[in-house]
Amino acid sequence: xxxxxxxxxxxxxxxxxxxTGNSFSANPIGMxxxxxxxEGKTQEQIAEHILKTYQTDAGTFEKDxxxxxxxxxxxxxxxxxx
Amino acid sequence: MKKxxxxxxxxxxxxxxxxxxxxxxxxxxxxxxxxxxxxxxxxAQFGSPLFVLSEQTIRSxxxxxxxxxxxxxxxxxxxxxxxxxxxxxxxxxxxQEGSWAEVVSGFEYEKALANGVPxxxxxxxxxxxxxxxxxxxxxxxxxxxxxxxxxxxxxxxxAAAANKKPRVxxxxxxxxxxxxxxxxxxxxxxxxxAMEAVSKICNDTQLSLVGxxxxxxxxxxxxxxxxxxxxxxxxxxxNIRKKFNRNIEYIDMGGGFASKNTLKGSFLPGTDASxxxxxYAEAICESLxxxxxxxxxxxxxxxETGRALVDxxxxxxxxxxxxxxxxxxxxxxIMDFGVNILFTSFWYDHKISPxxxxxxxHEDTVLYGPLCMNIDMLRENIPFPPLxxxxxxxxxxxxxxxxxxWMQFISMRPAVVxxxxxxxxxxxxxxxxxxxxxxxxxxxxxxxNFKL
Ligand SMILES: Cc1ncc(COP(=O)(O)O)c(C=O)c1O
Numbered sequence: 001x002x003x004x005x006x007x008x009x010x011x012x013x014x015x016x017x018x019x020t021g022n023s024f025s026a027n028p029i030g031m032x033x034x035x036x037x038x039e040g041k042t043q044e045q046i047a048e049h050i051l052k053t054y055q056t057d058a059g060t061f062e063k064d065x066x067x068x069x070x071x072x073x074x075x076x077x078x079x080x081x082x
Numbered sequence: 083m084k085k086x087x088x089x090x091x092x093x094x095x096x097x098x099x100x101x102x103x104x105x106x107x108x109x110x111x112x113x114x115x116x117x118x119x120x121x122x123x124x125x126a127q128f129g130s131p132l133f134v135l136s137e138q139t140i141r142s143x144x145x146x147x148x149x150x151x152x153x154x155x156x157x158x159x160x161x162x163x164x165x166x167x168x169x170x171x172x173x174x175x176x177x178q179e180g181s182w183a184e185v186v187s188g189f190e191y192e193k194a195l196a197n198g199v200p201x202x203x204x205x206x207x208x209x210x211x212x213x214x215x216x217x218x219x220x221x222x223x224x225x226x227x228x229x230x231x232x233x234x235x236x237x238x239x240x241a242a243a244a245n246k247k248p249r250v251x252x253x254x255x256x257x258x259x260x261x262x263x264x265x266x267x268x269x270x271x272x273x274x275x276a277m278e279a280v281s282k283i284c285n286d287t288q289l290s291l292v293g294x295x296x297x298x299x300x301x302x303x304x305x306x307x308x309x310x311x312x313x314x315x316x317x318x319x320x321n322i323r324k325k326f327n328r329n330i331e332y333i334d335m336g337g338g339f340a341s342k343n344t345l346k347g348s349f350l351p352g353t354d355a356s357x358x359x360x361x362y363a364e365a366i367c368e369s370l371x372x373x374x375x376x377x378x379x380x381x382x383x384x385x386e387t388g389r390a391l392v393d394x395x396x397x398x399x400x401x402x403x404x405x406x407x408x409x410x411x412x413x414x415x416i417m418d419f420g421v422n423i424l425f426t427s428f429w430y431d432h433k434i435s436p437x438x439x440x441x442x443x444h445e446d447t448v449l450y451g452p453l454c455m456n457i458d459m460l461r462e463n464i465p466f467p468p469l470x471x472x473x474x475x476x477x478x479x480x481x482x483x484x485x486x487x488w489m490q491f492i493s494m495r496p497a498v499v500x501x502x503x504x505x506x507x508x509x510x511x512x513x514x515x516x517x518x519x520x521x522x523x524x525x526x527x528x529x530x531n532f533k534l
Contacts, residue, residue, distance in 0.1 A: 013443075014096075015093065022095060022096075023095075023096045024093050024094060024095050024096060025093070025094055025096055025443070026091070026092060026093040026094070026443070027089060027091065027092045027441050027442075027443035027468070028089075028441065029088070029089055029090075029091045030091035030092050030093050030443075032091075033091050034093075050088075052085075053085060053086055054085055054086050054087070054088035055085045055086065055087060055088050056088035060088075060470065061088075064090040064091055065091070067090075067405075067407055068090075068091040068092075068093065070407060071093050071407075071411070072093065074411050075093065075095060077093075
């Protein structure tokens with residue numbers, strides 16, 4: 001899964017897709033995940049980072065991560081190349 | 083390094099130009115305590131879900147209402163409408179404040195007696211009073227409000243047989259300019275039916291007509307309808323005096339004042355839209371004072387206010403069971419309480435707050451109960467922070483009609499606690515157990531055994 005290249009991310013949690021004109025807002029942890037996907041990190045690497053930084057467990061994060069990816073897909077913020 | 087608090091990742095599309103009509107922040111500001119007691123602790127002690135009542139809030143609502151009427155009118159009496167919330171501890175808070183009891187069934191009547199209300203301070207309303215109910219009410223000198231002709235005749239016969247002269251009123255329905263008019267209870271004013279009932283009572287020595295009663299509807303947003311009703315009942319009382327030389331001792335205006343809940347489909351939240359006690363009192367008292375009664379014949383004003391006195395004192399605490407994503411992308415959260423115990427979610431968009439703090443991000447969420455039925459929806463669309471399993475929520479303004487209309491369905495009804503004015507919490511109704519249900523059942527012998 002890849003995030004579209006031209007997506008603009010702000011420090012304050014705004015996500016802008018110039019190809020559709022849509023804008024979105026994400027919470028800080030959502031922004032962190034989007035950035036890491038964009039940097040090419042794998043799910044394992046992202047999970048490792050989140051579990052190190054936040055009070056959560058692997059099961060909870062895995063569930064939430066997939067839900068979040070589904071939303072990115074639904075909002076067409078991803079390039080599905082797999 | 084201490085780990086940061088986790089919150090599920092959320093991304094939400096921004097709809098320019100479409101703002102939420104209520105503003106999103108206030109609704110999801112966390113409510114962690116009720117009357118200084120922590121929601122977490124209450125649930126840990128009494129389980130989830132849990133109804134919580136604030137005695138302080140009940141008493142201050144009552145005093146507010148009482149002050150509004152007593153400042154404007156010299157003779158005022160409240161009667162607690164049992165069906166609104168008949169948990170005995172709740173009733174007794176109202177009785178301690180000076181309320182009589184207003185009941186609509188033999189069961190409620192028994193409850194009022196058991197709570198210690200003297201029989202002559204019980205108002206017996208409703209279309210369904212049995213012969214035994216009426217006998218008991220006559221013996222106790224209760225105020226019997228006649229709903230229909232069959233009851234009038236039955237009451238006459240019972241009174242004659244008992245050689246008693248019960249004190250009665252008739253329930254009157256009328257056009258107060260609201261739609262739909264409640265015309266299925268009592269006798270109609272405009273078509274002369276009410277006067278006919280009165281003349282049947284006054285031309286007979288068996289019944290003593292002492293009052294007139296109406297209840298023009300419930301959750302009435304219009305104060306002028308009350309002004310009209312009070313004016314019509316006053317006119318009626320004065321006419322009865324002229325025609326039958328009988329003094330009407332009281333006018334009972336029933337209940338129906340709106341609480342601070344938000345009706346489904348209402349544009350404004352109930353906290354802004356509902357009239358105040360002062361506004362209702364102004365409409366009613368002005369009509370009574372200007373109707374033309376002499377000072378000594380001014381009738382006692384009785385009020386059977388229900389929901390407006392207790393709704394805000396009630397909270398329902400609950401927990402998140404699970405989160406889901408619906409096929410259209412919306413977030414759905416399943417709570418551990420459903421419409422079976424939150425009956426009023428059919429009428430209101432209840433305010434629901436998370437009970438723990440969150441970041442500032444929200445997702446439009448559908449809140450479902452746990453029942454395996456499609457109707458079990460608590461809120462169709464509420465901007466909510468990302469809750470996770472076991473997080474707690476507080477549903478507001480649930481004190482009226484839920485703890486009486488709740489259904490035992492699929493699971494047991496929860497416990498009810500009251501936070502006293504001393505800040506201590508008291509269990510006032512235990513959580514039901516399987517015994518509560520099984521106790522009433524009988525198994526025919528031949529169905530006892532089976533082999534699988
Ligand atoms: C006769 C009568 N009195 C009082 C009430 C209490 O009404 P509310 O809770 O709307 O004040 C009702 C409720 O329907 C009623 O039928």
